[in-house]
Amino acid sequence: MENYRKYGSFTMAYSIKADPHFSHFSHEKGSIAYQDRLGVRIFVGDPFCRTCDAPAVINAFIKESRLLRRPLVGMQCSLDTARLFSDQGFDATHMGVETLILNDWSIKGKNVGRRIRKAHKKGLTVTEARWDSDASLPEQATAISEAWRQTRKTKTPLNLLLREPTFRDEPDERTFFAWLDGTLVGYVTFEAMYDHHQTIGWYANINRRDDSRNIAIFDAIVDVALECFKAEPGFKVLSLGLAPMAGRHNDHGFSNRLVERVSDLSYKYGNDGYNYKGIFQSKKGYWPKSFEQNPNQVEVRDTYCITRGSVPLDPVAKAFMGVGILPEGLAHTAWFATRMTVAGMWREFRRTSRSNLVTFWKGLTASL
Template sequence: MSEQIFALGQTKELESTAFTFAERVSYLKQFGAHSQSFSTLQEGMQYFDAPGLGYVAYMRKWGCTFVLSDPVCAPENFGEILEQFHKRYPNASYIQVSKAVVDFMHLRFGLYGTQCGSESRIDLGKWSLSGKKKQILRTALNQAEKCGITVQERYSDDHTREISEAWIRTRKCKSNEIRFLIRPMEMEYSENERRFYAYQDGKAVGFVYFDPIYRNNEIISYVPNISRANADFRQGVFYTLMAHAMEAFKAEGVPYLDLGLIPLSLDSTTEHQESPLLKRILHGLYNRGNSIYNFKGLEFTKSRFRGDNFKTYCCHKRGIPVWEFLVMFKLTQVL
């Protein structure tokens, strides 16, 4: 397997020619199977386009290059497009990528591939609210019902910005909405995005925006990328919105629901290609860094859905990429 991955890099040099936006959307619908594939079309992204294969999406700041998600191409072509991208940006860091990307970048170029979190996928064909482990979900739904909460799917609502701004004021990071890792709430491209709003007494009190995940021009899953709730209403609005949306997707025959990144939800073991010191630092940040970001709360919330978890990684050239991480925090507007 390792030899096959390495062999993918032994290809003739590709000429990177800029796609039209329509061409890029076409690749997204065919190969956008990563939970962040849709987010690669957010404003401010740059692209390495490879005709006949797909594209790599990235942002640059202060001389650093950050790739978001796996390449939007067929998995068997990851090596070919990454080989050429690395020639152009040999010091690039790769954020929220799969093990297939990690294996290639480590074997071919010696990059570290360190787990930066987990993701979770729910099989909607097997989904239900029954079972002892989902009692918290049922309690939240019952509380919402008693408070007169209803859910509607709509494209927009007048209270969207009001709810979002009030929600941001309650966050540990208040200055700006996070970008890059979380796409903007309003994107110029929004095809097949789904929006669900929770209402109380006719006024919106929360919402979740879902992005499509594609394979072979079909939607195979959705991922909740933007969620907000009125700070004065805490009785399980997110759980209520999620449960309603999941039932809608299940009825439509959508096979999965992805929950997206669970940052710093890490396995206790260290893989051979990981940076051991960075892994320890990330463990420490999870345990002691909740004043910066609510890592534990987010992990708890997503764990209530009992999905199947899998690792997600960052690829980096230096064992301790201090400068790169600082620049990324500025890029994402965390700092």
């Protein structure tokens, strides 16, 4: 895909290129990747084009989708893309933050540093290797992946937003493996980010590990990989990916209030269904204590969910079903969301309050 190597500077660019389920809206000035799921057109990330050409590409994409009567839902879009859709009457609601490690990042003074040092002291070693360098690697990695999946709160893969491992070498991918006492305990596959055919960074997308080891396998791999990447010409950024629903601080005036409310409730009370808070805290460990004193170490990039209409719950729910965050079927989704929210609110109530059930019920009905 020519546009990927020319304009693939955003986190999701390689995943879009590598996933055969994505279709591509083509325009003379660029393209937009999308999937049609459950009657909804879902697009991810940003247009593949020059910044100055993005308005024309987006406008043509909207026009075609309207002609086909496909409601549009965008996910993990940048602020620039959000603004362009807002100009066309769409809402753009904050859907989480990406943590991007920059060239000047140092382990010194970071919360993650203690975890990395502890892992190395326990004997963890990290090496970059090809999948075909050892015939047993794919089998070992498959076993780790299957065991890892069973420890997740969401057992089904998150389609569109995360890729599944292929256990083979691919262009624009690099994999680092973690070993403990001669046993494979984890691996991370990084995907290339491009700007005008120059590799400018890597995205730590596929992350599998043996959590029973109780050490920071992912963090240790990132630390070693980062040192390798920083030594290479053109490197600017290593993306740790999205922390969904986390970090909202500014809606820029084009947020959908209903989607915003659902997002806030999901982050605060929905952790039985998806580990929103755990993912955010893990990535936050890479942040400096002061961004002002360390301006070139980490960029925290807001991402947005694009919707249209004051009550876009049906297309948003279907989009989240297509991604894999929600179970298919509106009845199943409603029950799942209600159960997770009430369970989370009850747990929070028991942790922070000595009041009775009447107080809990009032708080529940006020939130909903």
